[in-house]
Amino acid sequence: MNDSIIRVESLHKSYVNGKNALHVLKGISLDIKKGEMVSIMGASGSGKSTLLNVLGILDNYDSGSYHLDDIHISTMDETKAARYRNKYIGFVFQSFNLISFKNAMENVALPLYYQKVNRKKRNNLALEYLDRMGLREWADHLPSELSGGQKQRIAIARALISKPKVILADEPTGALDSQTSAEVMEILKEVNRSGIAVIIVTHENEIAKNTERIIRLKDGIIESNELNHSFKLQELEAN
Amino acid sequence: MLDYIEEILTTLKQNKLRAIMTGFSVSWGIFMLIILLGSGNGLQNGMENNFKNIAQNAIQIWPGKTSESFEGYGKGRNIQFTNEDYDLLKREMRGINNISGRLYLWADVPITYGSEYANYTVTCVMPEFTNISLFDMIKGRFINDLDISDKRKVIVLSQSIIDMLFKDKEPIGEYVKVGGIYFQVVGVINDPTNKDSKDAILPITTGQMVFNGANRISNLALTTTSSSVEENKIIEEEIKAFLARRHHFSTDDKEALHVWNTLDTVKTTQGVFRGIRLFIWIVGIMTVIAGIVGVSNIMIILVKERTKEIGIRKAIGASPWSVIQLVLSESLFITAIAGFVGMLAGMGILYMASNIISNISQTNNMLDKIFYNPSADFGVAMSATIVLILAGLLAGYIPARKAAAIKPIEALHDE
Numbered sequence: 001m002n003d004s005i006i007r008v009e010s011l012h013k014s015y016v017n018g019k020n021a022l023h024v025l026k027g028i029s030l031d032i033k034k035g036e037m038v039s040i041m042g043a044s045g046s047g048k049s050t051l052l053n054v055l056g057i058l059d060n061y062d063s064g065s066y067h068l069d070d071i072h073i074s075t076m077d078e079t080k081a082a083r084y085r086n087k088y089i090g091f092v093f094q095s096f097n098l099i100s101f102k103n104a105m106e107n108v109a110l111p112l113y114y115q116k117v118n119r120k121k122r123n124n125l126a127l128e129y130l131d132r133m134g135l136r137e138w139a140d141h142l143p144s145e146l147s148g149g150q151k152q153r154i155a156i157a158r159a160l161i162s163k164p165k166v167i168l169a170d171e172p173t174g175a176l177d178s179q180t181s182a183e184v185m186e187i188l189k190e191v192n193r194s195g196i197a198v199i200i201v202t203h204e205n206e207i208a209k210n211t212e213r214i215i216r217l218k219d220g221i222i223e224s225n226e227l228n229h230s231f232k233l234q235e236l237e238a239n
Numbered sequence: 240m241l242d243y244i245e246e247i248l249t250t251l252k253q254n255k256l257r258a259i260m261t262g263f264s265v266s267w268g269i270f271m272l273i274i275l276l277g278s279g280n281g282l283q284n285g286m287e288n289n290f291k292n293i294a295q296n297a298i299q300i301w302p303g304k305t306s307e308s309f310e311g312y313g314k315g316r317n318i319q320f321t322n323e324d325y326d327l328l329k330r331e332m333r334g335i336n337n338i339s340g341r342l343y344l345w346a347d348v349p350i351t352y353g354s355e356y357a358n359y360t361v362t363c364v365m366p367e368f369t370n371i372s373l374f375d376m377i378k379g380r381f382i383n384d385l386d387i388s389d390k391r392k393v394i395v396l397s398q399s400i401i402d403m404l405f406k407d408k409e410p411i412g413e414y415v416k417v418g419g420i421y422f423q424v425v426g427v428i429n430d431p432t433n434k435d436s437k438d439a440i441l442p443i444t445t446g447q448m449v450f451n452g453a454n455r456i457s458n459l460a461l462t463t464t465s466s467s468v469e470e471n472k473i474i475e476e477e478i479k480a481f482l483a484r485r486h487h488f489s490t491d492d493k494e495a496l497h498v499w500n501t502l503d504t505v506k507t508t509q510g511v512f513r514g515i516r517l518f519i520w521i522v523g524i525m526t527v528i529a530g531i532v533g534v535s536n537i538m539i540i541l542v543k544e545r546t547k548e549i550g551i552r553k554a555i556g557a558s559p560w561s562v563i564q565l566v567l568s569e570s571l572f573i574t575a576i577a578g579f580v581g582m583l584a585g586m587g588i589l590y591m592a593s594n595i596i597s598n599i600s601q602t603n604n605m606l607d608k609i610f611y612n613p614s615a616d617f618g619v620a621m622s623a624t625i626v627l628i629l630a631g632l633l634a635g636y637i638p639a640r641k642a643a644a645i646k647p648i649e650a651l652h653d654e
Contacts, residue, residue, distance in 0.1 A: 058648045078559045079558040083558070086555065091555065093651060097547070099548050099551060100548075101250070101253055102249070110555060114555065114557050114558070119242055
């Protein structure tokens, strides 16, 4: 019985730049269970972005192993990587990364375009997800007409629409004020409660406190990996 | 499919002016290609108009003056064809289809009808001449075998002579005076290359008898049974050798006979036009290439600008192939639409030019022999379309490769 969604063992990754090799990840091992909510913390240069890229199959690794939903992810061609990303992973970025000339609904529906879902079906589904984010009436608006919090909620809707197993959020609240940050975190927690694992990369303790487990990286190795007791308390309060 | 087009359209709408400017270079290339090809056709049609009044495999032989002594005969001797040459050639030589002797009467013979008269060149021929020199029979008939054997006094006149002498009267059956002798008009002809040509044609036997031609023939005209230049040349050489033997001159004597081999000339001119056509294609393709480079440049800039968007698309599941498709179809779309517009414009201009030229050539006889009906046909349009599609794919290739190579991490961190 294996209930891991992400299983990483002694992962190494270095960037070669001319003669200098920059060893970024120096043997990372971690195991994230299905439906878990984890934050990865670390100062800049700690390797947290690199780790996120590897987990998101945006980048490959040098040695070790990475299993996503029990599938061994090794060096693969881009087409296959794109398919896995589309199927298993939803991305949420600090800078939202919405496509500027597409309206909210089209942005949300885009992952389904790459699954060859027909337009009517994917647009209806997109409206449904926007509705869950409370943005139904903003469906026709371009990203430039929306606030940061709204944009991030659209990005979350886009990440969810392909029914991924994992949400990878890279500083999801980095560009938001504390009020909207809290709202976005609330949404991510709700997403997590629906059974999707959420991994948040952040350097803010406030954000990390909202997750079940906090993994701290330093200089390419895991400094600490511990359960967050305050989260349990919050959950209890919530129930 | 609809999705696909909409994806393309939304991105093009981002920068309409740029899309239009890009398209213009391709439009211009195709426009020029069509105009050039059409003009090439026009020149060729004009050239072919020059040969419309003569059978393609006609050979005409004019006697000349010997330029070297041969078999005891001195040089500078005039060669004179007679009926005997005609009879022998007709009987002995293989490869001759139609043959006619031609006797020209003295330069200007007055032809009179009522009070109207004018001087024309009168030619006396055999009935087969109508298969060698091609003209339109407007009314009546041509010289026939009975005219020849009975030495009938009949005449065939050009429409322009009829117009001059008869005005609106019916000419067939009327008598005109040629050099003081009455001839009955039996037919009216028209030269397809020259409406104003003034031909008066008599049966050769009548001409020889009435105008003291004895058995003389001014020149020989014939068509061969072959349509290849090589065989035509062989037949021509055999005839020349035959005549050389009969008239005692050297076969190497360039001055003794003057031969105009139509097929040879036609093929040579066709060769020249093939060359011109090739040249036109090269120039046209070069112009299109300039357009392609323009599109390619713009597409590269476009890809650069869209790096982030493409990165996002890739992160959420766009395969490299779908990115290539995105860029390639965009460039194809621009070139196809722009090229089509250029093609239509080119065809339109050619159509107008063709109309204007055919109007002018109604009154001007020279023009349609130089430039006529400069149209781009279906074949040209097809070739242009193929060029367009290749152009679009070529223009999109490098930008598409660049786009597919975009790494999502780098693109996403590119703020």
